[in-house]
Amino acid sequence: MNGVILRWPVPIGTTINAQYYKKVLQDKLRPAIRKKRPGLLESGILFHHDNAPVHKAQAVTDVLAGFKWELLEHPRYSPDLAPCDFHLFPHMKEHLRGQRFETEEDITQATKVAIKNVDKCSYVHAIKDWLQRIEKCGNNGGCYVE
Structure with missing residues (x-):
């Protein structure tokens, strides 16, 4: 609700798959949250993304579970x-x-x-x-x- 935390342009020719998305979550989004919203990671994250296959992949759900973020369901x-x-x-x-x-x-x-x-x-x-x-x-x- 406080604006964009991460703007990440995907390089041309990049295939968005579970491994790529997982890496962005770990290496880009999580550090950006820590930098732009200090304390938010400790107080708890409500995370929403749609139900695209890459978002539902086991590698992604595992990393989000490891972050202990609460996932909001997408219809x-x-x-x-x-x-x-x-x-x-x-x-x-x-x-x-x-x-x-x-x-x-x-x-x-x-x-x-x-x-x-x-x-x-x-x-x-x-x-x-x-x-x-x-x-x-x-x-x-x-x-x-x-």
């Missing part, structure tokens, strides 16, 4: 319930619309600026909106329609 067949999809990405698209990029570095810098331009207060609204969407999905027998 089956509802990839559109990820807060990035309905909150962060639309804000970034507004900022990036109409631009052309010459290099990968140009894209990386532009997305960094776009993320910084997202109003910090909007993250609280996004989480509340997400909770309402999750509740709507639960009330609709596990299906989500917006």
